[in-house]
Amino acid sequence: MLTYDLEKRGKKPLYEYLYYCIREDILQGNLKAGEKLPSKREMAGGYGIALITVENAYAQLIIEGYVTAKEKRGYFVNRVALAETQTMPKNATPTTQKNTPENSSASGRQSATAAAASSGSQSVQEAQASPPAWIDLSSSNLRRDAFPFATWTRLMRRIMEDREEAFLRKPESTGVPELREAISEYLRKAKGLCVTPDRIVVGPGTEYLHHLILQLVGPGRIVAVEDPGYKKVGQIYEAHGLKCLHVPVDENGLIAERLVGSNAKLVHLSPSHHFPTGCVMPIGRRRSLLSWAQAEGAYLVEDDYDSEFRFDGRPVPTLASLNDEVVIYMNTFTKTLAPSIRIAFMVLPTPLLQRFQEKLFFYSGAVSSFEQYTLAAFLKDGYYERHVNRMRNYYRQQRTKILQALSLSPLSERVTLEEHGAGLHFIVKVRGIRDDEKWLDRLAREGIRLSPVSAYCYGGQEKYRHKFLIYYGDIDEESMKRAFEIMART
């Protein structure tokens, strides 16, 4: 029996503290790979705590890849790789296990995948032509009344009055200091990511930040992207003459061993919530990736695009918090606030920061100072955190409503639901379709727009046959019911 002093948890919720203790034991090697954890009941009984507390702690360990649940057999510790060459992150000590790129995904992660696979909020198919749709499930639509308009405009007015002098200054090329400080503080509080403001670079959208990154990496290089994945990233690099390597994704995310010998200098990935399949990259694979990058002098771009909308458990810790020497952390406010606000940011590792200052110092800041100051105040005064919490609750309820509608609809007999623990879409596999494209065409003629997972694939579409994304953010229940009925008889 594991013995932790639960009194020492301080202000942490009980389940979170329990999760930390077990994680630490796995990282320290006190809990060895393959070892069986106490059952949830044993654990709850032993400490005299609620079953739900243990369930939450285990769920988090499963999502993050420390533990695997095997049906009817129990919970088992995964192999957690750590490279010999890797600098030690503060919260980790090397285990004694050998490190090969694949030994982590060798342990089955079916149930973890089931708990974690889910959704996303990016759409590639903007150029797709189709008849006017009365319901669009193919791309992320924020809820109409979601944006805290009154607060935002109040802050804007305050900024206009207080910061007149800032209007006549060119914004710093990496963003105004106030905003970078506010982002640094937010990352610390919300993601447990500690970075100094000088490592933060603000830009008008993630696309712009990719422009900067590709200049740091240099022309002619190979960039690895996820397949399936967010195609826009590959398009940006290819439009600049870099070569894209499409690395397949399995239930643990990007298959790290495919990078060996690839000569890739940059890898773009969404480890906390893969787009579009929704899987979470387990700790073992994360470690393998980091070791590979460290050995190759490559950089990983961690696209944390909708990590704010994870509904179960705590947010998944960032790759950057494991090793900030090889990870470029990237996120945007466009997805959480409003599509018209073009502010994103990245956190550069020290060597790239230096290269930025040497090579790219000449760039002007590209985001209007005015909106930068407004966002800084919005973050600093706690409005952003409250907004994200409110939205998370809204989306959780919305998801429940929509899933309930699905389960009660005639479509439910033809559908397997892929999990939906996060993000603004989930994935359904629909049986009884002969040809996906023709089915989508028939739906389009009925005014229903839907994206297949295969639209995000570079190859291997076969694996994703009959799978579709359903964005539910701004869909009302009645329309959704009607769409499910039409889908059922199509």
Added chain:
Amino acid sequence: MLTYDLEKRGKKPLYEYLYYCIREDILQGNLKAGEKLPSKREMAGGYGIALITVENAYAQLIIEGYVTAKEKRGYFVNRVALAETQTMPKNATPTTQKNTPENSSASGRQSATAAAASSGSQSVQEAQASPPAWIDLSSSNLRRDAFPFATWTRLMRRIMEDREEAFLRKPESTGVPELREAISEYLRKAKGLCVTPDRIVVGPGTEYLHHLILQLVGPGRIVAVEDPGYKKVGQIYEAHGLKCLHVPVDENGLIAERLVGSNAKLVHLSPSHHFPTGCVMPIGRRRSLLSWAQAEGAYLVEDDYDSEFRFDGRPVPTLASLNDEVVIYMNTFTKTLAPSIRIAFMVLPTPLLQRFQEKLFFYSGAVSSFEQYTLAAFLKDGYYERHVNRMRNYYRQQRTKILQALSLSPLSERVTLEEHGAGLHFIVKVRGIRDDEKWLDRLAREGIRLSPVSAYCYGGQEKYRHKFLIYYGDIDEESMKRAFEIMART
């Protein structure tokens, strides 16, 4: 004697109509190269109009390179080249002269250069370290109280109230339609440039637009830039792995014949007001450049960065108005409004627009919708035009004050003034300096910051020895006097 029916001028000012008539005769070949124009007095007497009217018309013809003034001899028609292969611009008919890249600059333009060479408003040396300066003449500082803050914030509030729904829409990749329409209208009225809104692409600064252009041109290409010139442009292209060809500039701007055989696919230039020397490219050289581009399938990027601030005569017509098939017209609101407002735009030729739609459709708009709508209203309601007029008057007065201060200062004995018909800086040549760098160092130690023209050179600095830029936009007269005194004894 030329006979024009001045009654037909409609609403045009007399001098402008006279300028048009003579220009048309030159373009039609009715006035041949080398032909002498009537003297100003003859012309004024013949029509019974004021001498100043003729002077203004001739000055404009000289600035634009149609005519050369030869001291004590009179006004002579220049050779105006037009390529056989070139599509005909609406307002031009081919002359019978032969077309060689250099036959336009063969005709001397000393006096035209004297009338037109002047100033600019861009600084490259942002990364330069120097002790705190009490006077900074090295970069463009807009006048503190210049920005129409009250109007701008009032429009912003109106937009916030009226356009709430726009907040939740992603801005179009080329800019919101309202802004593109307003820009199209502005270009027509202010520059006589007729372009449909769909050819306009809005971005957060000219640097961003260059990012788009280089993707349209493709990697590995050769880009020609002016030497001396605005170095940032070359830096952007080089950071993306394109090769930069530095083309020398003479008193007529970029030397077109140097492009022959260069294989350049893109040429960046500032024909209406070369940065930093201030010269205006005459019509002959413009035609040569356009023919070359047309024959080579190359594009010319016309950077019209401070054409709003030309103090004498009408604005110089744009290159784009001569041939919109090979010219990308580019301008920014950052220089005229406020450095914190990051909105620039370009006008794409049809073939590039098509390539944009095929290759770069996936980009999101990178300028916040909110500021786009505000600027659209600012343009549409006429505030922008009024603001630019007000600023032009202010800068004209400011320039007169500063030049007067110079002429009365002890420095005047050591200084030759290079012309100052436009822009926010002028150039002085200072005698009695042995080593420019040491002189600048000594001034820096006295708290005076100044840029040498050679800072904008890639080679051939010798030609620009002892020449310095003086930005006067936000400098008060007393400080300027003090600075001139210190410079005089340094």
